Amino acid sequence: MPKELLMIPGPTRVSPSVLKIMARQIVSHTSDEFVEALEDALKMTANLFQTKGQPVILTGSGTLGMETAVCNVVERGERILCVNNGYFGPRFGELAAAHGIAADSIEFEWGRHAEPSLISEKLDKGNYKAVTIVHVDTATGIANPIREVGDIVKDFDALYIADTVCSMGGMEVQVDNWHIDVCLTGSQKAIAAPPGLTLLSFSEKAQHAIEKRKSPVDAYYADFGRWKPVMQDPRSRSYFATPSVPLVLALREALRLLFKEGLQNRWRRHQIIADAMRTGIETMGLKIFTEENFRANTLSVFEVPEGVSDADLRRVMKDTYNVICAGGLGKLKGKTNRIGHMGIVTPDNIVLTLNSLGVSLNKLGRKTDTRAAIAAAKGKLKSFQLASRSR
């Protein structure tokens, strides 16, 4: 049995050097080693986000990041606009409601992109404190045009909140240039650190909105103001709550590796790999669920062909090749399977996954030309090898 190959849309595998750090004995949260690591991680987070805003790293999931983003800059009784075209978009509306914030939504079909011009029309008609959007929806595989939406939101008096949980570190995101006021992501996806941290940034405008609040933030652990002294200067050793020391040390190492590869190279690797994976999938006669030209480079969502059960397909891929994929999420449950290809994913991982997929389909009675699919994928991967060689 080969070693498990985790190809789900997060959490993702992490580098051996990240695991090595996880294995180290716990150190104090006030030690030089820890505060330097937190400082490094925060600086690299700002670089990764391409922002001059205030980075924040909290122990918790991406959902905590989403809540932290909204509940600090929006007040009880105010209204936000949520762009919904997937599983995670409506979560912004739900968590806003929990904080007494009204949320209008603008809906787009699952698997289709959010259309900036329609968002513009909606903003014309309402008075919104903030607009929320999910860059890459992990259920549908869509990559929303958050840059174009940002160009629209900036002309309104609204804050722009972007969830980049499933894109940051694998796809281009330029927080400042794209006018994102609060950006959030998770440690466990394209950044390839262990799960358990959420990373955020707050623009000057967002911080100004926080300072000008009429009411206090109705959250404690997620209160930006309480974390700010820690995040502005970790060496001050200001205490608010004990961070997950090993996760922060591991994140620092994952970010170090990310910048060693280089942001542009990393984006390009994800793009080539996504292209290869989808070429392979389509060569097998399967249908990609997601609208063309708006497909995320971090995962592929394909429709399970008729006559095959999605769960059987995942099971055979696991039992035979130890390749782990994910099922459909939300209303796509049973209809799609999802392959994550982000973080430290390599061309070899793609070939192995396609081989496992093709052979498993054949085992389940769905005739598939695995060899052709792999050849097509390899054709796409060539450009990666050429790019790597020229570096």
Place this chain on the structure above:
Amino acid sequence: MPKELLMIPGPTRVSPSVLKIMARQIVSHTSDEFVEALEDALKMTANLFQTKGQPVILTGSGTLGMETAVCNVVERGERILCVNNGYFGPRFGELAAAHGIAADSIEFEWGRHAEPSLISEKLDKGNYKAVTIVHVDTATGIANPIREVGDIVKDFDALYIADTVCSMGGMEVQVDNWHIDVCLTGSQKAIAAPPGLTLLSFSEKAQHAIEKRKSPVDAYYADFGRWKPVMQDPRSRSYFATPSVPLVLALREALRLLFKEGLQNRWRRHQIIADAMRTGIETMGLKIFTEENFRANTLSVFEVPEGVSDADLRRVMKDTYNVICAGGLGKLKGKTNRIGHMGIVTPDNIVLTLNSLGVSLNKLGRKTDTRAAIAAAKGKLKSFQLASRSR
């Protein structure tokens, strides 16, 4: 230079087998391995807490646990009573205020215990939805009589919320027998798992209060109702937010080791070690800050003797022996130093720490009979060796 000996009141060192698990490649949060680990960890949490209530494990710090405890069972506009005699007690009042909950406090001097009869009088006069108390305050080293307070609170129509962050796993806590409705702790102290998880339990009465809420919980990530399906049956693979997979696996191992030692044995080890440490400290002519008979078994807080700087003392202990202690917290900053002795701490650790403390005091010009202190401590530790041998 000897290997670092971390003797702070959390995070604490963890066992090699816990680190080994931290070093393992990330697995899916929906894998059999993970959901079984979460199920195990939840069962062991309930055993550790001695409760039939619903255990919950969240990614985040103890502060998130405190907030989760309060904001689920208490509603905006209701009133709670906070027992305050340390650094962390008032945090309950602060986080209540963030959620629009009024908080009265009953104050006791730092270093003195909370007096149950006075809490009883206060409860007679007010109408409180809940009473909050911190079992062991990490700043003062006090162990509050939470059992006796529980006996009083049970006769009032109030929920009893206890923070056992710095006691659970090292000192006796009986959630059900002591009438605690919501109990919370952290992974990183006497349980000796890495920092980053908070563990809670909700009694039937607490769950009933949640079901009968007039308003929805004004939190999202900390909303008990959203986590309940996951925590009631991890094998159902209900999804709410991605947990920190490696931290949960590591917690399971730490809890496994805890029960291998046995709860009673563990409490006894902490008691003997605390006794030895304080005997040693007092033999050096230093004063324990905390009231006698109410001293926690998980840490010792001593007053820094005149003519010695607290920071110098910690620095010399670190530079010479690589023993890491903590400084005073809050208004005790500069006046006390703190030695944590919880989790996987051994008699040898106590002797090494006392030696480092005594020699460092001498280096700083404070004459100290280190040998006598160690001999006195060893006298106390004998009962541990005898107890271990009889097992």
